[in-house]
Amino acid sequence: MRSASIAECGHEESNAVKETQLLDIHDLVVHFLREEQVVKAVDGVDLRVKPGESVGLVGESGSGKTVLSRSIARLMANAVIDKMSGQVVFQNTDLLSLSERELERRRRKSFLSMVFQDPLGYLNPTKRVGRQVAEALPPELSRRSRRHRVAELFTQVGLPGDKASLRLYPHEFSGGMRQRVLIAMALASRPRLLIADEPTTALDVTVQVQVLNTLERLHREQDMALLVITHDLALVAELCDRVYVMYAGQIVESGDVETVLSSPHHPYTQGLIASMPGQRRRMNKVDGLVGSVPNLALLPSGCRFRSRCPHAFDRCEEMPPLMPTSTGSTSRCWLSEPEAEGEDPS
Amino acid sequence: MLWFVARRVAQAVPMLLSVILLIFVLMQFTPGDPVQAMVGQYPVPQSFRDSLTAEYHLNAPVWTQYWYFLVNLAHGNMGYSYASHESVTSLIAERLPNTLLLAGSGYIVGIVLGGVVGLITATTKRRGFDTLMQTGVVTAYAIPSFWLGQLLVMLFAVHLGWFPTQGMAPVDSNATGIYWFLERLSYLILPMLTYAVYEGARVTRLTRVSVIDTLNQGYIVTARMKGLSRWQTVRSHVIRNSSLPVVTALGYSFAVAMGGSVLIETVFSWPGIGLLLVDSIKQRDNQVVIGLVVVIAVAVIVMNLLVDMAHALLDPRIRA
Numbered sequence: 001m002r003s004a005s006i007a008e009c010g011h012e013e014s015n016a017v018k019e020t021q022l023l024d025i026h027d028l029v030v031h032f033l034r035e036e037q038v039v040k041a042v043d044g045v046d047l048r049v050k051p052g053e054s055v056g057l058v059g060e061s062g063s064g065k066t067v068l069s070r071s072i073a074r075l076m077a078n079a080v081i082d083k084m085s086g087q088v089v090f091q092n093t094d095l096l097s098l099s100e101r102e103l104e105r106r107r108r109k110s111f112l113s114m115v116f117q118d119p120l121g122y123l124n125p126t127k128r129v130g131r132q133v134a135e136a137l138p139p140e141l142s143r144r145s146r147r148h149r150v151a152e153l154f155t156q157v158g159l160p161g162d163k164a165s166l167r168l169y170p171h172e173f174s175g176g177m178r179q180r181v182l183i184a185m186a187l188a189s190r191p192r193l194l195i196a197d198e199p200t201t202a203l204d205v206t207v208q209v210q211v212l213n214t215l216e217r218l219h220r221e222q223d224m225a226l227l228v229i230t231h232d233l234a235l236v237a238e239l240c241d242r243v244y245v246m247y248a249g250q251i252v253e254s255g256d257v258e259t260v261l262s263s264p265h266h267p268y269t270q271g272l273i274a275s276m277p278g279q280r281r282r283m284n285k286v287d288g289l290v291g292s293v294p295n296l297a298l299l300p301s302g303c304r305f306r307s308r309c310p311h312a313f314d315r316c317e318e319m320p321p322l323m324p325t326s327t328g329s330t331s332r333c334w335l336s337e338p339e340a341e342g343e344d345p346s
Numbered sequence: 347m348l349w350f351v352a353r354r355v356a357q358a359v360p361m362l363l364s365v366i367l368l369i370f371v372l373m374q375f376t377p378g379d380p381v382q383a384m385v386g387q388y389p390v391p392q393s394f395r396d397s398l399t400a401e402y403h404l405n406a407p408v409w410t411q412y413w414y415f416l417v418n419l420a421h422g423n424m425g426y427s428y429a430s431h432e433s434v435t436s437l438i439a440e441r442l443p444n445t446l447l448l449a450g451s452g453y454i455v456g457i458v459l460g461g462v463v464g465l466i467t468a469t470t471k472r473r474g475f476d477t478l479m480q481t482g483v484v485t486a487y488a489i490p491s492f493w494l495g496q497l498l499v500m501l502f503a504v505h506l507g508w509f510p511t512q513g514m515a516p517v518d519s520n521a522t523g524i525y526w527f528l529e530r531l532s533y534l535i536l537p538m539l540t541y542a543v544y545e546g547a548r549v550t551r552l553t554r555v556s557v558i559d560t561l562n563q564g565y566i567v568t569a570r571m572k573g574l575s576r577w578q579t580v581r582s583h584v585i586r587n588s589s590l591p592v593v594t595a596l597g598y599s600f601a602v603a604m605g606g607s608v609l610i611e612t613v614f615s616w617p618g619i620g621l622l623l624v625d626s627i628k629q630r631d632n633q634v635v636i637g638l639v640v641v642i643a644v645a646v647i648v649m650n651l652l653v654d655m656a657h658a659l660l661d662p663r664i665r666a
Contacts, residue, residue, distance in 0.1 A: 075567055100576075107573030114571050121564035124583050126661055135582065136572035169662040185572065 022225050023049040028086035030071045037297035041067035043249035054226040056236035059246035062293040065229045069197050073114050108138050113186035117198035119178035123170040129181050130166025136188035153184040176207035193225045245269045248304040255329025265331035267309045358647045365643040370412050373632050424637035429629045434637035445618030449603040452541025460549025468557035487547035495540040495613040509536050512615040537614040556588040597653030601646035
């Protein structure tokens with residue numbers, strides 16, 4: 001009973017603030033088929049991004065982050081999807097209801113763009129980088145303004161915009177430069193939201209910082225909202241205003257970055273923070289996470305984190321809802337109920 | 347690019363020499379007496395046999411014979427046929443264009459057909475159409491070409507009378523200009539089709555697999571993100587990238603076609619090198635066999651060179 005009223009509360013709140021949201025995902029479910037098994041990669045996710053805001057989506061590999069991000073951009077292959085429901089409202093349009101053709105039209109202009117994890121695989125090896133970026137520009141541009149705009153995009157992301165550089169092939173670039181090419185490509189349509197899926201995972205540490213700085217600068221200068229998908233909490237702390245923590249296809253905790261990182265409520269978030277290098281010594285009470293994300297095709301009943309949770313108890317056999325916590329964040333854990341905080345066994 | 351080509355050509359020379367050596371050595375082990383083959387069934391004096399042996403250096407060591415062969419080859423002379431005493435070079439020069447015409451035209455028609463069908467079946471969303479085409483392709487691939495050739499002859503040449511049954515040209519013809527061309531074309535169509543069906547089926551399968559593989563690449567997702575339509579994506583990112591493995595296989599299959607046109611040439615009595623090869627082997631005409639194998643080996647090597655160059659053109663990563 002109690003859980004139902006909380007869920008209702010949350011929904012009313014979402015209606016009230018709907019106009020100010022750039023992206024409003026409501027109860028998104030994406031199941032796909034793999035080897036004849038239904039993989040529940042995204043299972044009832046609510047997520048919001050305001051215009052110009054920077055939001056992090058954190059979780060381990062296999063928690064469904066990438067499927068979620070691809071589903072927002074409608075870039076999943078239709079063939080493998082078993083079930084897709086809910087709403088992905090972007091600029092007041094439910095993207096899930098759009099046809100392929102309509103999507104193609106919108107992607108060309110102030111829509112949402114994506115930057116992918118593996119810049120080498122996501123660039124065509126047989127095409128000059130300049131032409132690949134130019135392809136993302138609106139088709140009505142003249143040849144000349146096209147070339148001009150590509151050079152401009154290159155300089156924006158910190159690449160040399162001279163003619164010779166535009167004529168290079170992806171393999172002639174370093175990893176960091178390739179990621180910049182992908183970013184330039186994503187910026188070509190002047191998107192209002194940039195989804196960056198593990199933008200720095202494949203890069204050297206020093207290059208990571210440079211690429212992050214570039215992303216942050218673009219976010220600020222162009223008033224472009226960011227949705228950063230990562231397993232790296234340090235990156236989120238650096239770059240984001242708010243954070244969603246995802247586990248086994250569900251959001252398990254969300255809130256302001258500072259609040260969530262300084263007083264995490266969900267044991268999974270606590271574990272993630274404890275697993276950060278440098279945190280281990282400071283928080284030596286809590287161990288890092290053990291085990292791994294359950295197979296999304298064979299999920300246990302009840303709380304999905306139960307099998308790895310150091311605080312699991314009887315009630316965890318029932319799935320907890322996302323509920324508000326004492327610090328203003330939300331958490332999907334029975335122990336986060338305000339009156340339950342006192343009895344936290346830890 | 348120039349440097350790349352020069353290097354590949356330089357690599358081809360030792361390969362060619364080894365191939366010639368290998369063939370030459372192998373031929374030494376083939377049964378049968380070449381002198382007997384030259385003189386035929388009639389009794390001849392021993393002195394005549396001896397003079398032939400001396401003329402063709404048949405008693406000299408193998409290395410010396412190989413050297414003579416190479417020197418002659420460098421002058422465009424591949425010896426004389428034991429059977430007809432004609433120059434091997436001119437025998438082959440007479441037949442080679444016929445084989446190139448048949449294999450080449452069948453090949454081109456097959457590639458174009460196979461490429462288009464492969465691309466369509468890989469990109470179509472209609473599963474039924476894909477399944478139907480796949481069935482057709484496997485069937486076409488499984489039919490032995492000599493049998494298909496005979497079926498085509500029975501239907502289109504004997505029964506319907508649309509095309510001639512065999513040969514390359516009428517014995518006596520005074521057609522000129524466009525009529526000459528059409529007359530020749532009518533002789534070419536059936537053997538070419540026989541060839542194209544097999545090659546087309548092969549290329550369809552290769553293309554389909556390669557296109558599906560390309561469609562699963564990350565840069566296809568990037569293309570969709572950019573808002574390219576399905577056809578724009580295929581044109582800009584799929585065709586060139588998926589042609590690489592197909593081109594590799596094409597170079598190899600053209601080489602096979604040169605030597606393997608034997609069956610089709612036999613069915614249609616097409617006067618090409620395949621038919622010449624069979625006849626020469628039957629007659630133990632070693633000089634002609636060696637000459638033919640050298641020509642086919644050169645064709646293989648040249649074709650591989652062309653494939654390498656095509657690769658370098660298609661994929662900038664190889665050019666370095």
